[in-house]
Amino acid sequence: MDHTRDNPLKRFTAFWVALVLVTAFGIAGIVLGPFFGGGDKEDPAYTQKSAERLGVRRQVENASEKALNREALDKALAAGSKSLLSSKPAKGARPVPAEQPADAAKDSTKDQPAK
């Protein structure tokens, strides 16, 4: 062993130098992080923008509410429902996309109560 290079003091110093080296970026991150807004969970620019955006949204919602004629809407819905109820089921003009699978037909009979 070359005692000029390898001795307990040298090893001890090397241990701490190595620790500082490998953690240097972590230490730098902890020290410098707050300067780059790292610890700040609330972004002021975002908050400011969200207040503006919430204001716009309120305006849009108010305008929609004012423009909405509830009576006319209820009347239209009631008329539509009435005609739907009064109509009788009839064969449609559009083709059926696919036949019902045979298994599904069998399964549907299983759920029927025994006579």
Place this chain on the structure above:
Amino acid sequence: MAETTSIADTQDIELRASIDRSLRHPVMFFFTSGAVWLALAIVLGLVASAKKHSPEFLECFSFLDAGKVDAAHMSALVYGWGAQAAFGMIIWFMARLSRKTCTASGTILFAGHLWNFGVMVGVGFILAGEGSGVAYMEFPMPVWPVLFFAFILITVWSLIQFQVRDAGHVYVSQWYLLAAMLWFPWVFITAWFFVFVLDGNPVMVAGIASWFKATLFLLFFLPVALASAYYLAPKVTGGPVHSYNLALFGFWALAFLGPWAGMQKLMGAPIPQFLPYAGAAAMVLILIPAIAVGVNILKTVIGQTDVVAQSPSLRFTAFGVVAFVIFGVLSCGLHTTNALKMVQFSYTGYGMDILGLYGVFSLCAFGAIYFIVPRITRREWLSRRFIRWHYYLSLYGVAAIVVCAIVGGVMQGAGIEDVSQPFGTMSRFASSYGWGVTLAWGFLLFANLFFCLHLLLMWARLGRRSSHPTLLKSHHASNPHGPDGEVDNYDTPTASSAH
């Protein structure tokens, strides 16, 4: 004079034997647990690949959903296998090159268990659906400090060994090992801070994750692989490194270009535009260190074709170095502006990841393992057939994955770019290549089963008690390994140099 030389040789052999003894348990622990993680990573890779072309495969298991299994596969490959193989190589190579025995093998072994525990918890969380969702950093946030603490406990002793080494020559391998040990904490801590600790912009988090992914390979796995290649090529052939200046140039080229790579993945994203272009330029220029290293290593072993053919270590290493040159060429072609537009959202990136992690790093690591394990166990590898199967299945498996993923990725990209075609056409283009990747993972699974079984037998000290290394070509008519006997002449040129 001759007597003095003989005494010096004996002391030298004794020193090397004591270094090997001091590191036997930690190194074997890293290699065997890494091999088991590799087997798991390959099984997960097979499932992940199958899910890309057949989404209904194993759909009854929710923990094997495509997103979870893909993340678990890459994490097991990178942190389970890759990192542990790298740790084993770092501590053994550094101890041998610094000529210092390890005085902290118990601490390293404890740290190895801690690392395995962290990876196991991380993979478990990913499969439970609690992963972070950040590429290559999929483990949940608390796992990372545990891994970092384990990393420090494993590598700090190698830094000390380097610092207190006997005055003299610093080998090329030592440059790369030292750099890997210092670059890893840099990229690891920086990425962890910016992704998990600091509350940054989500787009930049994606950018930093891409940077971490590229630099983890270029600044950690690649240097360790090249350290192994620069150690084994001259050691096994018995000649010096072809050009010291070229080695120096290759090292500094990698050191200069490596940190810039990664951000090209965010081409077109709302980030400062110089970042993706700088990343793409760095990836194009990686061809320079690839050629420098490739020429240097291959020129070192050229003219020794018999040794390359016989030695498992050198064969794996030579293939790993050739894979690095291929990586450089493909990287140069696939990171131009036109190519990036086409392959950015395709399988191509996966193909490049596997080429780097398996084609370059893992093959060099296998070469190192075939060299180191007989020395620390004082037993020879049991079967040359196992080694040969491992070699050929790895070679064809990794080549098939890279070809299918890269060609399939280009086809996929062409399908995405062709707006006249429906999106399903692109999926059909890619799916047949997906089948190829799945089949190739099957090859690698078989390769690794041979390797893992062989390594576990060596760990149990069931290897051959012979003074002849297990070579890939037979020289003895009666016994392919030569006469059996006690292993007593390691590190003499005849017995050990041909590993």
